[in-house]
């Protein structure tokens with residue numbers, strides 16, 4: 080596996096200098112790029128939920144909860160004047176940039192048919208699209224890591240390219256790269272489709288990316304066998320957990336039990352949990368357990384989840400203990416360790432206990448509505 084970011088071709092002098100300055104950064108500062116959105120959840124033609132959405136909302140929620148104390152991050156997100164979550168009672172905690180265009184918004188239609196673990200669980204339509212995020216919208220700083228987490232094509236290829244220059248390691252959600260939107264149909268929004276990553280302007284950037292995450296539905300569009308030669312590929316498999324593929328190895332990582340009420344944001348929360356695991360110094364396969372844990376937490380609630388303080392305290396304590404035993408610095412170094420460590424099963428068992436607290440919280444919860 081190459082170092083986290085190896086340029087495909089010689090960048091221009093200024094770009095090379097930008098990239099050079101990310102080497103040897105002591106701080107664990109992160110950059111999250113992707114817009115917030117409005118999510119409307121529908122079942123049988125009835126609105127069953129209206130929530131803050133967008134991968135950046137789910138990601139920042141997990142990073143706020145689970146990053147090590149010395150790690151901080153900035154969010155670059157765009158919304159319009161209609162943004163419904165700018166203030167209390169449940170504001171987006173990291174303020175977005177305001178644009179004249181309306182806030183990106185999705186309608187998610189859940190079917191009544193029982194879904195298999197890998198079948199599409201909902202039909203998505205993009206009803207509004209805010210402005211893209213341009214390279215100049217990114218701060219003029221250097222970051223230890225970056226998360227490219229667009230939902231509506233807002234992370235432009237040139238924006239991803241600049242992220243790669245500013246950040247020592249970049250983690251990308253495939254949904255930011257392969258979504259296309261069919262023509263708006265009669266006011267009901269544009270259907271969301273996927274296209275093959277190969278042939279898009281994002282494809283040449285893959286070899287400068289550290290991790291590419293795709294759901295099992297998206298995986299065929301990224302071409303796992305080709306992509307794993309460029310970067311570590313993670314395929315999430317819903318209630319079955321996830322698999323990691325790197326150039327000369329792969330691993331399956333077990334899930335956690337959850338009572339699913341809304342699958343929205345599971346992949347986003349997974350990726351942020353995974354990044355948090357790397358920040359704590361875990362190997363990629365061990366960090367995937369933290370991803371699975373926060374993916375399971377996301378499906379247990381409608382919208383951006385709130386975490387029970389006892390559960391969070393338990394997770395942090397586990398991570399602090401395991402961090403002492405960690406074998407290599409991951410995001411703070413140049414190389415990643417992929418293989419599971421000898422504490423992997425122990426880590427899973429300890430997190431399973433924390434997941435049990437989460438289920439108990441859920442059972443005490445009086446909410447009865449479900450999108451699942």
Ligand SMILES: Nc1ncnc2c1ncn2[C@@H]1O[C@H](COP(=O)(O)OP(=O)(O)OP(=O)(O)O)[C@@H](O)[C@H]1O
Pocket residue numbers: 293294295314315316317318319320321334335336337338339342343344345346347349370371372373374375378
């Ligand atoms: N029902 C479930 N039970 C336990 N864990 C789950 C469940 N669904 C999802 N997860 C966890 O969340 C991770 C991501 O889920 P999934 O593969 O469904 O992503 P996704 O399709 O990108 O999600 P979304 O698009 O809804 O955000 C899984 O790898 C798993 O760890």
Ligand SMILES: O[C@H]1[C@H](O)[C@@H](O)[C@H](O)[C@@H](O)[C@H]1O
Pocket residue numbers: 116117118131132133134135137185203230254343344345346347
């Ligand atoms: O809030 C959700 C969430 O971020 C999902 O990951 C994304 O697939 C949806 O488009 C978005 O509406």
